[in-house]
Amino acid sequence: EPEVTQTPSHQVTQMGQEVILRCVPISNHLYFYWYRQILGQKVEFLVSFYNNEISEKSEIFDDQFSVERPDGSNFTLKIRSTKLEDSAMYFCASSADTEAFFGQGTRLTVV
Amino acid sequence: ILNVEQSPQSLHVQEGDSTNFTCSFPSSNFYALHWYRWETAKSPEALFVMTLNGDEKKKGRISATLNTKEGYSYLYIKGSQPEDSATYLCAFRGSGNQFYFGTGTSLTVIP
Numbered sequence: 078e079p080e081v082t083q084t085p086s087h088q089v090t091q092m093g094q095e096v097i098l099r100c101v102p103i104s105n106h107l108y109f110y111w112y113r114q115i116l117g118q119k120v121e122f123l124v125s126f127y128n129n130e131i132s133e134k135s136e137i138f139d140d141q142f143s144v145e146r147p148d149g150s151n152f153t154l155k156i157r158s159t160k161l162e163d164s165a166m167y168f169c170a171s172s173a174d175t176e177a178f179f180g181q182g183t184r185l186t187v188v
Numbered sequence: 189i190l191n192v193e194q195s196p197q198s199l200h201v202q203e204g205d206s207t208n209f210t211c212s213f214p215s216s217n218f219y220a221l222h223w224y225r226w227e228t229a230k231s232p233e234a235l236f237v238m239t240l241n242g243d244e245k246k247k248g249r250i251s252a253t254l255n256t257k258e259g260y261s262y263l264y265i266k267g268s269q270p271e272d273s274a275t276y277l278c279a280f281r282g283s284g285n286q287f288y289f290g291t292g293t294s295l296t297v298i299p
Contacts, residue, residue, distance in 0.1 A: 081231075108286050108287065110287070110289075112289070114226075114228070114275075116228075120226060120275050120277060120289075120291065120292045121291070122289055122291070125286065125287075127286060132286065166228075166229055168231060168232075170287075172286075172287050175237075176222070176234060176237065177222065177224075177234075177279060177287045179231040179232045180231055181230075181231050182229065182230075182231060184229070
């Protein structure tokens with residue numbers, strides 16, 4: 078069964094460093110999303126992406142964040158200068174016209 | 189951003205209690221309404237896809253109803269158990285096929 082895969086599963090980074098979280102969506106899907114969940118808090122929408130551009134983004138998705146599809150298959154989330162409060166589980170999802178599928182998440186720990 | 193609202197934001201219930209929560213969405217250009225169950229540090233699990241006004245779906249102790257004319261869906265859990273503790277996320281899908289997720293209802297079932 079096709080699935081969304083995310084790498085790495087866990088990333089530890091120093092505050093102020095850049096991180097790139099990678100997602101491989103399901104191949105024929107057109108819409109891509111990033112969500113995050115800070116431990117003990119609610120799920121937060123970050124951004125949605127369609128047709129090679131951002132279709133919507135939340136207030137959280139400020140200039141420190143960016144997304145791209147560097148090679149037509151991967152979908153990446155970059156955080157330019159990480160803060161302690163960026164520590165969270167980051168989930169990627171992709172959808173076509175039936176169902177949205179989520180990856181297993183990347184746990185980002187900023188120290 | 190198309191508005192999908194869920195209420196309440198969080199809920200604490202005693203084991204054995206029944207509970208319900210709401211997802212509100214635009215009543216125009218409706219295509220489908222999805223419910224997901226999202227446990228902490230796991231990827232979301234699809235519960236229901238609902239497409240017709242008046243739809244009722246059931247999976248064990250969990251059921252959902254749909255009113256597309258007034259733009260809401262209810263999710264019910266009968267006899268809550270600690271393993272039901274999770275975030276319940278709804279997603280509206282319009283004619284454009286993009287998913288618009290709510291912010292989730294975080295349910296904690298106290299043993």
